[in-house]
Amino acid sequence: MYETSTLKEKIKLFIIILFPILVTQIxxxxxxFFDTVMSGRAGAADLAGVAIGSSLWIPVSTGINGIVLAITPIIAQLLGxxxxxxxxxxxxxxxxxxxxxSFLIIAAGASVINPVLSLMDLEPEVSNIAKYYLISIGAGIIPLFIFNTIRCFMDGLGQTRASMIIILISLPLNVFFNYIFIFGKLGIPAFGGIGAGIATTLTYWVVCIISLIVMLRVHPFREYNIFGSWYLPSLRLWANQLKIGVPIGAAIFFExxxxxxxxxxMSAYDTYTIAAHQAALNFAGLLxxxxxxxGMALTIVIGFEAGANRYKEARIYGYIGMSGGVFIAIFAGVILFVFKGPVAALYNTNPEVIELTKQFIFFAIFYQLADAFGAPIQGALRGYKDVNMTLIIALVSYWVIGLPTGWILANYxxxxxxxxxxGIIVGLSCGAVxxxxRLIHIQKKYANI
Structure with missing residues (x-):
């Protein structure tokens, strides 16, 4: 990270930081995506099982990762x-x-996985795949969260290329592990959708080990000598991180x-509907x-400028990000509309599943428009360490407005x-507004500082 003085310099720096983050996130x-697609090739039940397992795992993992994300603005502001x-x-x-x-999640998961799945009206095969997919993922929780912590340290320094390189190395390994464990290769039994969980856990361990090596051996991270002096766990510093991280994590969890x-x-519907819903949601999630x-790039640059009390510069970065959000919304909508047929065919060969997936993707065009506008603003607010209002907005727009609206429309x-x-479209639109x-309010608050 470094100071910039002109709009051209800011756009250049923003792109330098953004591009590796984009590659990493994709x-x-x-x-x-490969877990879902390759599981779908194993069968509709495998696709549905991975869909249910993912729906239980993703909110938990992203919520905890949200707490870890607090490290990025903290370090960016320290650097500034x-x-x-x-x-x-x-x-x-x-x-x-x-x-x-990690230990808390493992303990909680062990106690609730059976009761939660038993509450759902799933076919026995789908339920079994979902259960053991989650158990397999559980073995990779610790390395996943350690990696995300190290990644937030690297990103907070503005060195976003490091995590990009690490993930690019591990992605082909994930596909290879999927191939082995889902379809049964090299003498290993075919685990179907459960194999996707095994492959993902192995990938998490590889990513964690590589990130530790990079942090300790590669410039400029080694200059910080992270483990040069050992510090005992500090409840005060934990509280500082949690003060920022819990609202971020809770807001991400609600979303x-x-x-x-x-x-x-959707478990009330048949397996084809579940599979089609998950396929459409998976591709929209990729966009x-x-x-x-x-949003993540805005957290870094705005955090850096806010730490140095250059709030005018931080505001300019906010405008750059929001402008990019508008362009992205249009671009992503066109992609979804033009390629909904070929995309649907990627996930399953069953004609009924393909047709249902195309219909779900049509609705995804509209909800991603609001999401593409709201996500950059969330990142900008995190850069200011303004996280409590974002939590309230997420809770109200998604759970008080969005889900009840969707339930009424689905059932009546x-x-x-x-x-x-x-319902999701309505909730996300309210949240974006x-x-x-809130961002305009924060910018006005610091306008005269």
């Missing part, structure tokens, strides 16, 4: 304030906290969990990585399963 999402000596302590405490949350809740509600990456109109998607209002 690559991470491609792991889920020229307090580099505080960085090693922050990173170590972040790793401690990530490990603590991602509404999609998971809809998937669980969502673009505005999400813009002819839309049926598509009604849930209309509220987030824009």
């Amino acid at each position: 690559s991470l999402n491609l792991m889920t 304030a020229k307090l580099k000596g505080e960085v090693p302590k922050i990173v170590q405490q972040g790793i401690y906290l990530a490990i603590a949350f 991602t969990s509404i999609f998971s809740a809809v998937t669980l509600l 969502y990585m673009i505005p999400l990456s813009v 109109t002819s839309l049926e399963p598509f009604g849930y998607w209309v 509220a987030l824009l209002w």
Whole structure:
């Protein structure tokens, strides 16, 4: 990270930071994409089982990752304030906290997985695949959260290319592991959808080990000498991270969990409908990585400028990000509309599943428009460490407005399963408007500083 003085310099720096984040996020999402696509090739039940398992796992993982994300604006602001000596302590405490949350999730998951799945009206084969997919993923929780902590440290320094390279190395490995464990190669039994969970866990361990090596051996990270001095766990520093991270994590949880809740509600429909819903949601999620990456880049640059009390510069970066969000929304909508047929055929060969997937993708065009506008604004607000209002907005727009609207439309109109998607569109649109209002308020607050 460095100071900029002209708009051209800001756009250049923003793109330098954004592009590796975008590649990283798309690559991470491609792991889920390949899990879903390759599981679908094993059978509709495997696709549905992975869909249910993912719907339970993703809100938890993204929620905890949201807590870890607090490290990015903390380090960016320390860098802007020229307090580099505080960085090693922050990173170590972040790793401690990530490990603590990992054990908490493993313990909680072991106690609730059977009761939760038994509440759902699933076919026995689908339920079995979902259960053991989740158990397999559980073995990779600790390395996943350690990696995300290290990644946030790297990104907070503005060195976003490092995590991009790590993920690009691991992505082909994930596909290779999927091929082996899903379809049964090299003498290993075919696990179907469960194999996708095994492959993902192995990938998490590889990513974690590589990221530790890079942090300790590669410039400029080794200059921070993260483990040069060992610090005992500090409840005070944990509290500082949690003060920012819990609202971020909760807001992300409320957003991602509404999609998971809809998937669980879809269990009332047949396996083909569940599979088609998950396929459409999976591809739309891949496109969502673009505005999400813009938001993550805004957190870094705005955090850096806010740490140095250059709020005018931070505001300019906000405008750059929002302008990019509008362009992204249009671009992603066109992609979804033009390629909905070929995309649907990627996930399954069954004609009925393909046709249902195309219909779900049509609705995805509209909800991603609001998401592509709201995600950059969330990232900008995180750069200011303004996270509490974002939490409230997420709770109200998604769970008070979006999900109830979708349930009413699904159960009392002819839309049926598509009604849930209309509800998501309504919730995300309300959230985007509220987030824009909050960002304008924060910018005015710091206008005269």
